[in-house]
Each structure stands twice: as C-alpha cells, then as structure tokens.
Amino acid sequence: MTGIGRDVAFDDILAAAERLRGVAHRTPVVTSRTLDARTGGRVFLKCENLQRMGAFKFRGAYNRIAQLTDAERRRGVVAFSSGNHAQGVALAAQLLDVPAVIVMPSDAPAAKLAATREYGAEIIEYDRNTMNRNEIAARLALERGAALVPPYDDAAIIAGQGTVALELLQDVADLDVLVVCTGGGGLLAGCALAAVALRPEIAVYGVEPEAGDDFAQSFALGERVEIPVPQTIADGQQTTSPGELTFPIVKRLCAGILTVSDDGLRAAMRFAFERLKLVVEPSGAAALAALLDGKLDVSGKRVGAIISGGNVDAARYAAIISGG
Amino acid sequence: MTGIGRDVAFDDILAAAERLRGVAHRTPVVTSRTLDARTGGRVFLKCENLQRMGAFKFRGAYNRIAQLTDAERRRGVVAFSSGNHAQGVALAAQLLDVPAVIVMPSDAPAAKLAATREYGAEIIEYDRNTMNRNEIAARLALERGAALVPPYDDAAIIAGQGTVALELLQDVADLDVLVVCTGGGGLLAGCALAAVALRPEIAVYGVEPEAGDDFAQSFALGERVEIPVPQTIADGQQTTSPGELTFPIVKRLCAGILTVSDDGLRAAMRFAFERLKLVVEPSGAAALAALLDGKLDVSGKRVGAIISGGNVDAARYAAIISGG
Secondary structure: OOOOOOOOOHHHHHHHHHHOOOOOOOOOOEEEEEHHHOOOOEEEEEEEHHHHHHHHHHHHHHHHHOOOOOOHHHHHHEEEEHHHHHHHHHHHHHHHOOOEEEEEOOOOOHHHHHHHHHHHOOEEEEOOOOOHHHHHHHHHHHHHHOOEEEOOHHHHHHHHHHHHHHHHHHOOOOOOEEEEEEOOOHHHHHHHHHHHHOOOOOOOEEEEEEEHHHHHHHHHHOOOOOOOOOOOOOOHOOOOOOOOOOOHHHHOOOOOOEEEEEEHHHHHHHHHHHHHHHHOOOOOHHHHHHOOOOOOOOOOOOEEEEOOOOOOOOHHHHHHOOOO | OOOOOOOOOOOHHHHHHHHHHHOOOOOOOOOOHHHHHHHHHHHEEEEEHOHHEEOOOOHHHHHHHOOOHHHHHHHHHEEEOOOOOOOOOHHHHHHHOOOOOEEOOOOOOOHHHHHHHHHHEEEEEOEEEEEEEOHHHHHHHHHHEEEEEOOOOOOHHHHHHHHHHHHHHHHHOOOOOOEOOOOOOHHHHHHHHHHHOOOOEEEEEEEHHHHHHHHHHHHHOOOOOOOOOOOOOHHHHHHOOOOOHHHHHHHHHHHHEEEEEEEHHHHHHHHHHHHHHHHOOOHHHHHHHHHOOOOOOOOEEEEEEEEOEEOOOHHHEEEEEEEE
C-alpha cells in the first residue's frame, strides 16, 4: 500500500532500488577539476540527465506503477506533468504494459511532448494559465477508472527518486553536503531521506529558481506557502507550492533552500556544455548553478550535486549555449 | 625507452593504466535502448568526451610526458595538433610541471585554442594549407632542446590511448565488436592492441570521415597511402596518412575500416544531444555515426564504441543540433 498520507521510510527506498535494478540506469558520477577550483570543494555530480528518458523522473514513476495491482494495471494510469514526469510515466507504463494518459500543458517543450507521445502514451493538452490540471487529471482518473500517478506527492514516487542519492552515497563515501534541485520536492525529499539515513551528519540543500521560491518561503515560514505560477526558464520547477507529503520531510531533514537566477541557470548549462560535455536542461542545472554562483560555502568540503535532467529543445539549448 | 620504432605491447598499456590511475578519469560507459533498437545490437558507449580536457588525448600525452627524464622535463615539450592533442599535452605538461609549446593550425576551433592557452601552454599558430607542421615543430624542438610529443606515432602515446579499450573491456565482458574512430591511428592502434589481447575473437573496426579515407585506402591496399588534406567537419580526423607505427598494428589486428559522411557525423551528434544528453564533437561521433548509419551489421551482437571527444565551439554545435 502506497500513496499520499503514508510516510516514507529508508526501507521503501531500498525496495525501490530493488525494483529499479536492471530497469533504470545506474547513472555515472562525474567530477571536474575546474568545478572544484571554482567552488573550493570536491564536487561529485550525479548525472540523472543520463537516466532513461533523460531525467530522474523515470525512477519514481516506475516504482509507483510497478506496485499497482493487476486490476489497476488493466485500467491504466493518468498523470499530469510539465514534462519529465510525463515521459517518466509514459516510459514506465510502456515497460510495464500499462495504458497511460498524460495531461500536459500546451506550452511544454516540444521535445518533451514528442518524447511522451513516442513512448506510446495518449496526451491531453491544457492551458496552464487558465485551467487546473489537478481537476482535469482527477476527472479523467474517475471517468476511466485509471490510477493517478502524481508527480511528487506520493510515497512510492518519493522512494523512487530517493534511489538517486542512495546510489550517489553508495558510490562516493563521506559526503559533507548534498545539493538537490526541487520543484514539488519529490527528488529533494527522497534524496534527503536516503542521504540522512546513510549519513546522518550530511547537510542537504534544495535549490529552486528565484522566481519560483515557494520552497524557500515555506521553509523559512515553517509551513507551505502558495505562489503564482512562476516565470522562469526552469520549466521543471514551475510549481506553486511544496507538496503536502514532501514538505514535512524537507522541513525535517534539510539544512536549507537556496535560490538561483535564470541567468545562473543559463551559465550553469553553458558550464556543463563547455566543461562537462553534458547536456543539461534549465531545471537540471539548478544545483550546479547554486555551486557555481557560490550560494553555499563548500570550501574544503565533499559535495554531492544532482544534475537532474537533460531534456531541452535543440533551438532553446542552442540559444542558451551561444550566450542567448 | 619509448618512441617511434619501438613496438607496443599489452604490458605497455597496463603500465600506462598504472600511470594514469587517479590522474585520468575512468570514464563511464553508457547504454541506450533507443540505440540498441536502431542497431539491433547491444551497444556500450565509452565516454571519452567526459575525459579530462574533453577527449581521450590526455591519456597518451600524460603517459608520454610522464616517462621523460628529469633533464628532458626541464627542457620542456613541443607538440603539433589540430586541437585535442594540443590540450592533452598542455594539461599533462601542466600537471607534470613541464613547459609546453604547442604548434596549432590557425583555423583550429576557437574553443580548442582557448583551452590550450588556459592550460598554460605557449601557442604558435601556422597555416595548415601552406606550411608543414612537422618541420615547424621539429625546428622548435631542435632550437629549444624540447622533446617532441607526436599526436599518434609514438609507443607511449599508443599505449596511453589503449587504456580506453582496456577500461571498456574490464567494465563490459564479452564484446563481439569494437568500433573506434581514427585520425592518425593512435586510439585505434592502442585500443586494438588492448582489445585483442583481452579478447582475441573481438572484431575491431576503425571509422574515419569519407573525405579523409586514408586509413580505408591504406587498409585495402595493405600499405600507407597519402591523400590531400581532407575537407570534413571532423577536425580531429584531417590526417593525410596513417601513422608509420600505428598502421602496421591496425593492419595486423583490425577487421576493417569504415567511413561515414559529414551528414552522418552531424546526425550522430544530434542523436547524442537528444538521446544521450552528451556533447560530442564531430570526430568524436564517428563510431556512433557508423553504427547509426548501419555501416556494420551488429544485430544480436555486443558492441563497444568509443565516443572520443566533446570539444566543439558553441556556435558550431548550436548550428549542428539545430539541423544546420
């Protein structure tokens, strides 16, 4: 039994890792002397942009859908997403032979819309400024009897995303700091759970765009704050509020929330292009941007940072690396 | 004692691996279900674009310079290169505290010129259409008493590059085929030596641009052929003849030489951007291009392929991934 309302434990992350074995990539960890020189620390980048479908989201989606009953699988799944969760659910559903309907904003990056279709999912588009996606998805789930796969507020999703930090800490011992981008908080909550379980003294930070600082505001206040849809190039972090399930975990386990500007995200994407030879999408560059911008003093420290995804339209990417 | 004229043995590659331990990155091997579906095989990509300075060239350069005597180190090194070898020598020399002069064509990619300068090397530019770089470099070596570090025709360089295949075969068992890009043949010869030593039944193929098929012609004829400077986007493969030392190794150990078009290289770079989230330079995409273009029937086979580098100007890369 999984779902909202149930707490997430380290054992759930271990169980997720078992489910994902041989299905998800165990993504590489890369280092850069240039990055170390820039930050003064020793930085280990966990490359979830090299995950299947190009982002960590596959982990949570697969972990969630794999736990459906046979009857639930036959009725299929519904998800709403600005992009990577859509692809994650579509691919996981395809692998598990489950029909999937994805509700996507009509202004989602073309590459993400196309990839989601390619994984065999049915797509329903909506206008993110005038329509409430949760209501659309809930109605669809009701009409079709399909199971809703939420993007972050779900124990199985959080546990799946937590396998990112689990692998990183298995591969790299003695991390002092872990920096994780956050939208709704699924990756951050899952990674905080895994990291603190394996290494209680670690300091885990979330990073979000300045324009979408709902997590930072909520963290400062101690309770969930709602903001308008943020205008940022980080299309994976346009959430308006931390998750109900993710926020208490983040509040309990994290050391703080950092914010980065869109320019900082662009500079981090260029750094990843020039120095790391990695394609990173705007949201995926948030943790790297926080380090490059000195948002945290990591001098002399061993720092894990998650590059969360690499799904970005060619035209947009071309403009950004060319300095646009 | 290293240098041209001396044969290269598998033990030299093992010794190079020891020298490079903790200095070079052990680069990750990535897989893609999409690539497997496209080729019908199971493909393992060794990501030397994620090597220090962005290409495999660092391995050979470091292995060569590390074997200089103290007196030779004080007099410094000279190298000639269209790009990545320059950076490899510059970085290796910097790490080993050896002065370096690099002779580079004036039309080398700006990113490669800048990076070479950044590693602290002195750069001398020349016109590749009217001047003979070997003569310039040899004169410089003579005037300054510096040791020449050739880009491929050197036992220590070949042994260093061979560590790429050594690592790949250590990480992935039972490869049937290995596909390696080739310019002068240092990477190909070194990888063929390592691969055949570890797995005698493996079929090793070289890949070069159609316009610069000096290796293919030479392989077909059984002796080294000289061609005019080839016009191709693969700036790392504009050699006019296989190496004196590399060719006999390739002739003895390889199964064949494949060629790919510039359009094939561009398509492979786009595939790497869209599907692999890896920045790959034109030459670095040659082995991938050969597989994507079906230049070799690999259905049902386990295939290693080397992505050799990722150093490409942002403007050029932007144009290529945008379909230009």
